[in-house]
Amino acid sequence: METKTTISMLLLCVLLSISLPAVRTDYVRPQPRKNLQFPWNPKHPSLPQQVHLSLAGENHMRISWVTDGKSAPSIVEYGTSPGEYTLSSQGEATSYNYLFYSSGKIHHTVIGPLEHDTVYFYRCGGQGPEFQLKTPPGQFPVTFAVAGDLGQTGWTKSTLDHIDKCIYDVHLLPGDLSYADCLQHRWDTFGELVQPLASARPWMVTQGNHEKEKIPFFTDAFASYNARWKMPFEESESASNLYYSFEVAGVHVVMLGSYTDYDELSDQYSWLKADLSKVDRKKTPWLVVLFHVPWYNSNYAHQGEGDGMMAAMEPLLYAAGVDLVLTGHVHAYERSKRVNKGKSDPCGAVHITIGDGGNREGLAQKYVHPTPEWSVFREASFGHGELKIVNSTHAFWSWHRNDDDEPVRSDQVWLNSLIGSGCLEEKTYESRKILFSP
Known part of the structure; x- marks a missing residue:
């Protein structure tokens, strides 16, 4: 009976979901590994x-x-x-x-x-x-581990093992956690899988498309995610668990929702505008934003999906002087120059796509050619990132590829914050008044 129920639920979700386009490979990388198996391990009902x-x-x-x-x-x-x-x-x-x-x-x-x-x-x-x-430190330096689109495969286990060796303070996850996709016991096995790390350091997450799990007339969107992964939305005066902000050491981090309304009339837009306008860059000189669907993406996968959110919200991020944007969704890694309005801009944000934590769908291996002028580094491999913010003006970013289970630092760069660049002072009243206009 349980098997029939599981199959019925899976078929229902498949029929109600939108299939993602297949990605042909012209760049050979390790294939996705099978889902992890979790043997039944009965526990006393009161045990955590x-x-x-x-x-x-x-x-x-x-x-x-x-x-x-x-x-x-x-x-x-x-x-x-x-x-x-x-x-x-x-x-x-x-x-x-x-x-x-x-x-x-x-x-x-x-x-x-x-x-x-x-x-x-x-x-x-x-x-x-x-x-x-x-607990995280109260001042610099502070280190974040970053991995999106995790799932529950052999590559996920490899990524988590590598993160476990990293000396970090907070884990950032830009969406797609369990890949439960309506099969709710996979939320339970995901919680079991990440407990060794997530019980020792805070995990700050935002939703991806695989958290939606909406079945019309039966279940609301994000019901499982909201019940299990409660984030500090109330503490940051947000009306929704799908977007919020927090501060650690000298960093203000904003977590946005790619799958809730984001236009200028939306609650999320109003909240973001108010949140950014209150940031004290003397107290928190670094401003970091996370959401799921990338705005700057030269991979064939998910081309253009972030354009609507970008049109609505990039002016706010630019006016506020956001230093770094971290996203997932595309199952590959890519780092941009500082960008704004689709081209390089020394006063824009660096965008990093890191949806390569270990998902079961495999890697997005086909890129657009020629490489856009704003794209600095791109590679389709599983891995994770580490962001060490050293002081108010300098941070070190590194991306660690999982190659044959050995962590390889494949990309690295020193980042200078906009607070020390003069950009915030140089931006015109016209570009910044968007934050403070009614």
């Missing part, structure tokens, strides 16, 4: 599963986990010594139904205030194993 962290306002973190038992408490006990929990916090819980699937109890508990750059030990629900987390 799928534990992950996210930032939740200044000096606070949200701890999320799932229990099979509906009566388990949403309490987190924590402290700075193993086994000694001098503090505790009570949270909230939710659950959801998706066709024939009923989720476990999904807990979200905010702890804090926390000290910067400090190791804490914690326990979820009053029992079970002890976990350990490290």
